[in-house]
Amino acid sequence: MPEFRLYNTLTRTVEPFLPSHGKTVRMYTCGPTVYNPAHVGNFRTFLFEDLLRRVLALRGFDVMQVMNLTDVDDKIIKRASEKGVTIGEVTAPVIEQFHADRKYLRIEDAEIYPRATEHIPEMITLVERLVSRKLAYQAEDKSVYFAIDKFNGYGKLSRLDTREIKSGARVIQDDYSKENAQDFALWKAAKPEDEASGAAWDSPWGRGRPGWHLECSAMAMKYLGETLDIHCGGIDLVFPHHEDEIAQSEGASGKPFARLWCHGEFLLTDGSKMAKRVGNVSTVADLKEQGLSAAAFRHFVFSTHYRKQLNLSGEALEAAQEGSRRIGEFAERLSGARGGTADLSKIAEEAETQGIGELSDDLNAPAALGVFHTFIRRANAELDKNGSDKAALRRARETFERLNGVFDLIPEKEVPDAELALLVGSRLADRRAARSAGDFARADAIRAELLGMGVAIEDGPSGTRWKKVD
RNA sequence: GGCGCCGUGGCCAAGUGGUAAGGCGGCAGACUGCAAAUCUGCUAUUCGUCGGUUCGAUUCCGACCGGCGCCUCCA
Numbered sequence A: 001m002p003e004f005r006l007y008n009t010l011t012r013t014v015e016p017f018l019p020s021h022g023k024t025v026r027m028y029t030c031g032p033t034v035y036n037p038a039h040v041g042n043f044r045t046f047l048f049e050d051l052l053r054r055v056l057a058l059r060g061f062d063v064m065q066v067m068n069l070t071d072v073d074d075k076i077i078k079r080a081s082e083k084g085v086t087i088g089e090v091t092a093p094v095i096e097q098f099h100a101d102r103k104y105l106r107i108e109d110a111e112i113y114p115r116a117t118e119h120i121p122e123m124i125t126l127v128e129r130l131v132s133r134k135l136a137y138q139a140e141d142k143s144v145y146f147a148i149d150k151f152n153g154y155g156k157l158s159r160l161d162t163r164e165i166k167s168g169a170r171v172i173q174d175d176y177s178k179e180n181a182q183d184f185a186l187w188k189a190a191k192p193e194d195e196a197s198g199a200a201w202d203s204p205w206g207r208g209r210p211g212w213h214l215e216c217s218a219m220a221m222k223y224l225g226e227t228l229d230i231h232c233g234g235i236d237l238v239f240p241h242h243e244d245e246i247a248q249s250e251g252a253s254g255k256p257f258a259r260l261w262c263h264g265e266f267l268l269t270d271g272s273k274m275a276k277r278v279g280n281v282s283t284v285a286d287l288k289e290q291g292l293s294a295a296a297f298r299h300f301v302f303s304t305h306y307r308k309q310l311n312l313s314g315e316a317l318e319a320a321q322e323g324s325r326r327i328g329e330f331a332e333r334l335s336g337a338r339g340g341t342a343d344l345s346k347i348a349e350e351a352e353t354q355g356i357g358e359l360s361d362d363l364n365a366p367a368a369l370g371v372f373h374t375f376i377r378r379a380n381a382e383l384d385k386n387g388s389d390k391a392a393l394r395r396a397r398e399t400f401e402r403l404n405g406v407f408d409l410i411p412e413k414e415v416p417d418a419e420l421a422l423l424v425g426s427r428l429a430d431r432r433a434a435r436s437a438g439d440f441a442r443a444d445a446i447r448a449e450l451l452g453m454g455v456a457i458e459d460g461p462s463g464t465r466w467k468k469v470d
Numbered sequence B: 001g002g003c004g005c006c007g008u009g010g011c012c013a014a015g016u017g018g019u020a021a022g023g024c025g026g027c028a029g030a031c032u033g034c035a036a037a038u039c040u041g042c043u044a045u046u047c048g049u050c051g052g053u054u055c056g057a058u059u060c061c062g063a064c065c066g067g068c069g070c071c072u073c074c075a
Helices: A040-058 A074-083 A087-104 A120-132 A192-196 A214-224 A235-253 A284-289 A294-302 A314-336 A342-360 A365-383 A390-407 A418-436 A440-452
Strands: A005-008 A013-016 A024-029 A062-067 A136-138 A144-146 A184-189 A208-210 A228-234 A258-264 A267-269 A310-312 A455-460 A463-468
Touching: A005 A258, A024 A040, A024 A214, A040 A062, A040 A087, A040 A228, A040 A258, A040 A267, A040 A284, A040 A294, A040 A342, A040 A390, A062 A214, A074 A087, A074 A192, A087 A284, A120 A136, A120 A144, A120 A184, A120 A214, A120 A235, A144 A235, A184 A235, A214 A228, A214 A235, A228 A235, A235 A258, A294 A314, A294 A365, A294 A390, A310 A314, A314 A365, A314 A390, A342 A365, A342 A390, A365 A390, A418 A440, A418 A455, A418 A463, A440 A455
Parallel strands: A024 A062, A024 A228, A228 A258, A267 A310
Antiparallel strands: A005 A013, A136 A144, A144 A184, A184 A208, A455 A463
């Protein structure tokens, strides 16, 4: 098996990867801020992380994945204050929705989904360590800030020269309490709306709440140790989020925070980044409304490399829908087949080797998907020969399972409506009678009638199949 | 202004210093009473433009054109 390689944002190169301890990969994946349902752009990132964990598993590693749920932040507090409720009341339904959407898209469960609000003591301890190491200070506004000029190596991930923020950049809010404009908040002094919405806790620095980056450092180190194997997230988190996580974590522990940083590119819509700010978001609910299967969306996402921007377009989604349907058809054919040919076995073996090779090379899913489709085409041709080689067939099924185990592209089956099934069944019986009597005009009339009801039929060697259409 | 990514057939998209994977669509065939579905085959002398390096470049270098992202709370 070829070595597993992954692009490391820290070094900007594709590097061989092995976990530091045994065969368990400890990875931290930045999760959603739960103030609003996640959009499909967010899910592109989560899908890339799902791909990573599945490929790691395919390679024989054990995966220990942590995905945080950020359940306290400015936007959540704002929403809670507007509605006069607590932050918990804002986040509870959103978290539920997140998991429902995630499951719909077949994103595997992470091992742990820690919540920021449940790790306040850990965060306070981390800030204390930073304060005692003189890397953090409490300002006049009572908030605690990280002093970036005390941390040697600040900027190593994003490679941004923090002194060079020029026109075109988003304007820095001038916070007079900070010693340096680029210092970031570790602990924010409580404001009335924080207290009102239940977003304030006691701390050595007074009532307050954690800064944005703090939870990830605290929770990652709690569950995965001070040096993680892989830390993932969307490309936009490189700066400031991940840069600040490094500063906090390494500042406190004196050890490298993550051995490898891995970032997924954006999903674009209408040529620009999908973002709530831009107002061009679509959600999983929108996908469902368009009649797009989860398998189709997975196919769509995996047809472009994770480090490349992907544009959401109707045409691309439709192509993915058809592509995943073809895979589903093949799966059915494979499970119903009686035997194969010697060549089928060879074709399967080749596809498996190549597919795993592509996936191992910095998660080249589009190339691996190409291998998968080629396998399907060739295997179909072999199955046309009606061979009787059981072992070859078993081999082909195994390959299919292994590759599809990563992509997970078989479209979900529709649950038939019992009442409709009964009606269609009786009309089909009539049509069968008409056909055997040679009355094709009548048969075609029944077909048209059913189509008018939204039922399409297909005559096959083993009888007539039907399905609902739009 | 700084940093970075990208530009491959009608659409989507891999890839490589040695002559273009794959999917969708389209076309043709098999199957079918006819369809549909399915399967099979075909579908880029060419990789944004112009130069350069090289025996040879889509792949390396430079310039230009076009698109996108990041530059403090956004996956």
